[in-house]
Amino acid sequence: MAESREFLYPSKWLSKASAGNRVTSELRMRIISGEIESGTILSENKLAVDFAVSRSPIREALKILASENIIRLERMGAVVIGLSDKEIEEIYDVRLLIESFVFERLVRMDTNELVKELSKILEMMKVAIKYSDADEFSYQDVLFHETIIHAVNHSYILMIWNNLKPVMESFILLSMRMRFKEKYEDFTRIVKNHELYIEAIKTKDRDLMIKSFHENFDDVQVKVEDLWMSQQMLSKGVVQQND
Amino acid sequence: MAESREFLYPSKWLSKASAGNRVTSELRMRIISGEIESGTILSENKLAVDFAVSRSPIREALKILASENIIRLERMGAVVIGLSDKEIEEIYDVRLLIESFVFERLVRMDTNELVKELSKILEMMKVAIKYSDADEFSYQDVLFHETIIHAVNHSYILMIWNNLKPVMESFILLSMRMRFKEKYEDFTRIVKNHELYIEAIKTKDRDLMIKSFHENFDDVQVKVEDLWMSQQMLSKGVVQQND
DNA sequence: TCAAGTATACTTGTATACAAGTATTATAAA
DNA sequence: TTTATAATACTTGTATACAAGTATACTTGA
Numbered sequence: 089m090a091e092s093r094e095f096l097y098p099s100k101w102l103s104k105a106s107a108g109n110r111v112t113s114e115l116r117m118r119i120i121s122g123e124i125e126s127g128t129i130l131s132e133n134k135l136a137v138d139f140a141v142s143r144s145p146i147r148e149a150l151k152i153l154a155s156e157n158i159i160r161l162e163r164m165g166a167v168v169i170g171l172s173d174k175e176i177e178e179i180y181d182v183r184l185l186i187e188s189f190v191f192e193r194l195v196r197m198d199t200n201e202l203v204k205e206l207s208k209i210l211e212m213m214k215v216a217i218k219y220s221d222a223d224e225f226s227y228q229d230v231l232f233h234e235t236i237i238h239a240v241n242h243s244y245i246l247m248i249w250n251n252l253k254p255v256m257e258s259f260i261l262l263s264m265r266m267r268f269k270e271k272y273e274d275f276t277r278i279v280k281n282h283e284l285y286i287e288a289i290k291t292k293d294r295d296l297m298i299k300s301f302h303e304n305f306d307d308v309q310v311k312v313e314d315l316w317m318s319q320q321m322l323s324k325g326v327v328q329q330n331d
Numbered sequence: 332m333a334e335s336r337e338f339l340y341p342s343k344w345l346s347k348a349s350a351g352n353r354v355t356s357e358l359r360m361r362i363i364s365g366e367i368e369s370g371t372i373l374s375e376n377k378l379a380v381d382f383a384v385s386r387s388p389i390r391e392a393l394k395i396l397a398s399e400n401i402i403r404l405e406r407m408g409a410v411v412i413g414l415s416d417k418e419i420e421e422i423y424d425v426r427l428l429i430e431s432f433v434f435e436r437l438v439r440m441d442t443n444e445l446v447k448e449l450s451k452i453l454e455m456m457k458v459a460i461k462y463s464d465a466d467e468f469s470y471q472d473v474l475f476h477e478t479i480i481h482a483v484n485h486s487y488i489l490m491i492w493n494n495l496k497p498v499m500e501s502f503i504l505l506s507m508r509m510r511f512k513e514k515y516e517d518f519t520r521i522v523k524n525h526e527l528y529i530e531a532i533k534t535k536d537r538d539l540m541i542k543s544f545h546e547n548f549d550d551v552q553v554k555v556e557d558l559w560m561s562q563q564m565l566s567k568g569v570v571q572q573n574d
Numbered sequence: 575t576c577a578a579g580t581a582t583a584c585t586t587g588t589a590t591a592c593a594a595g596t597a598t599t600a601t602a603a604a
Numbered sequence: 605t606t607t608a609t610a611a612t613a614c615t616t617g618t619a620t621a622c623a624a625g626t627a628t629a630c631t632t633g634a
Contacts, residue, residue, distance in 0.1 A: 106617060132586080142619040147586090148394070155398060157490045164585055164626070178487040185432055189424070244421040247400045248491055349587060375616080385589040390616090407596070407615055 096121060098223045098261075108145035111135070112152050113254075119158050119170050120258045126170035130159065156255050171259065179259075180305050182252060186237065186245055187301060193240040195292045202239045206232060206286050213282065217275045222268040225275075226261045232282060236289070278304070339364060341466045341504075351388035354378070355395050356497075362401050362413050363501045369413035373402065399498050414502065422502075423548050425495060429480065429488055430544060436483040438535045445482045449475060449529050453522065460518045465511040468518075469504045475525060479532070521547070 096117035102110050115135075118124045135146045150166050153159045157175075160167045169175075194202070209232045216225035230253065237249050267274050281304045288297035339360035345353050358378075361367045378389045393409050396402045400418075403410045412418075437445070452475045459468035473496065480492050510517050527543035530536070 108617075131584085133584085143586095144618050144620090148617095151391070151394065155490075155494070157486055175486060178485055181432070181485070182487045182491065185428055189428055242421055242424070243400055243418060244425045244495070247398075247494065248425065251398070251490065251494055252487070351587075374614085376614085387588050387590090391587095 096123070096262075097258075101223075101227075106145065107139075107141045108148040111139050111141065111145050112149040113258075114139075115149055116153060116156070116158065116254060116258050117262070119153070119168055120255065121262050122170065124168055124170075126168050126172070128168040129165040130168065131165055152254075156251065158255060171255070176259065179252060179256065182248070183233075183256075184298075184301060184305075186248055187233070188298070189245060190237050190240050190242075191289075191294060191297050193242070194236075194289060195294070197240070199239070199289050199292070202236070203286055203290050205235055206282075206289070209235060210279065210282050210286065214279060217279070220268055220272075222265040223261065225268075226257065226264045229260055229264070229278075230257050232285075339366070339505075340501075344466075344470075349388065350382075350384045351391035354382050354384065354388050355392040356501075357382075358392055359396060359399070359401065359497060359501050360505070362396070362411055363498065364505050365413065367411055367413075369411050369415070371411040372408040373411065374408055395497075399494060401498060414498070419502065422495065422499065425491070426476075426499075427541075427544060427548075429491055430476070431541070432488060433480055433483050433485075434532075434537060434540050436485070437479075437532055438537070440483070442482070442532050442535075445479070446529055446533050448478055449525075449532070452478060453525050453529065456525065457522060460522070463511055463515075465508040466504065468511075469500065469507045472503055472507070472521075473500050475528075 095114050097110075097113040102113065105113070115124075124130075130150070132143050132146050132150065135149075136143050139146065150159065150161065154161045154166065158169050158171065160169055171179075209228050213225055213228045213232070216222075216228060234249065234253065237245060281300050284296060284300035285304070287293070288300060338357050340353075340356040345356065348356070358367075367373075373393070375386050375389050375393065378392075379386045382389065393402065393404065397404045397409065401412050401414065403412055414422075452471050456468055456471045456475070459465075459471060477492065477496065480489060524543050524547045527539060528547070531540035531543060
């Protein structure tokens with residue numbers, strides 16, 4: 089099989105990445121996009137052939153994806169879990185949980201530097217919108233929230249984020265690509281929400297932060313079905329990998 | 332080097348474990364106990380010799396320990412982070428965060444089955460105390476909290492727990508071993524706290540839960556220094572692994 | 575036709591080899 | 605003695621080989 093095919097994950101984000109990381113990122117995208125359906129059983133050997141690498145990087149990828157909860161390692165083969173609407177809600181539960189926690193810490197800190205940093209990132213997001221660069225926009229969006237979390241310097245909150253981030257990133261990437269094509273008008277609202285978020289940090293207004301977080305969630309929340317439909321459209325020329 | 336030595340991690344918990352898992356568990360214990368000091372640089376090759384296995388299981392172990400935030404993978408060698416008092420507080424921050432979240436869900440559920448299960452575990456803990464079995468007690472203590480978290484069926488909260496659990500387990504194990512030797516009287520208080528916790532779940536009393544959680548924390552919180560001192564005592568006959 | 579056992583084709587986990595890159599040390603030139 | 609260059613001893617990431625175990629398919633006997 090192993091034909092040349094497009095990759096879902098932005099190749100320029102992988103400039104210095106190892107084969108293991110490449111496989112991890114790409115496999116994650118294919119799972120979250122629904123291209124590899126939930127319930128599919130992945131074989132190390134088959135994946136090694138498909139990606140034209142040895143089993144070592146594949147094993148590494150499967151271990152990571154299992155720790156991210158999008159596949160389940162069983163005695164024979166890895167079973168794809170993927171993201172259903174339930175999981176997406178759960179991810180946002182956790183994000184709200186940690187971002188609320190972080191906010192409580194921020195309230196007791198000097199946030200001037202952070203606010204400046206976030207404003208810069210928001211400017212970048214606006215530029216990305218102007219040039220219809222969905223990938224760059226997603227990158228900055230994730231970075232925005234990561235920057236907030238980094239600010240409080242809490243290694244175990246950061247650990248949670250690091251576990252959640254790749255799945256978030258993939259989901260946002262797919263979601264934004266779709267919306268750049270179909271719902272361009274959404275982005276003025278997204279920008280406004282991020283402005284609110286910055287404002288909340290500046291004024292240390294907890295309620296405002298929760299409000300903007302929830303609006304952002306309602307906004308970003310694309311139903312998984314839509315995502316999958318859209319994905320199908322984007323990749324219609326692509327060879328399906330049935331063995 | 333590689334002399335025969337005692338292992339810190341209970342060998343009976345590893346009955347069917349792979350070499351990778353054994354190394355992971357044992358290395359974690361040595362790091363958390365302070366036997367391998369923070370700042371130490373671990374080499375894959377050296378570890379492979381010390382544990383008398385190949386690099387494959389060692390690599391696996393280092394990846395896992397890095398995701399648990401007790402080592403940091405750098406370009407050359409893995410740097411030990413370990414647990415300082417700060418990290419232990421952070422872990423309890425996260426535990427309080429997720430257990431509070433879980434409690435909110437429990438309040439809207441039928442908790443009869445859970446309460447029964449927890450009572451059973453508590454009985455087991457009492458037996459472990461009676462026979463001065465620190466390892467068994469630790470196992471049941473961790474299981475107690477894990478059971479609560481499992482009850483709400485939230486895959487991403489569970490993901491966080493799964494990331495935190497091994498470090499928690501190791502820390503509790505070391506802490507309890509010390510207290511069984513030195514502070515036996517503590518255990519009546521620990522049991523009482525767990526009874527309060529069950530009561531809080533039964534009556535769905537949020538404040539009681541927070542109260543018992545905090546008391547449990549204050550109780551379990553052993554200063555890292557004490558842990559290390561105690562560890563030195565327990566392993567005085569053991570050969571240090573200087574290369 | 576069906577049950578029990580056997581062969582085969584998978585699986586995982588581990589060991590080992592090697593290429594490419596990076597520190598460290600040794601050596602030679604100033 | 606100091607500095608530049610070369611040799612070496614390490615590092616990581618990947619490929620490959622193999623042992624042990626497990627599911628699937630294929631007999632063979634009733």
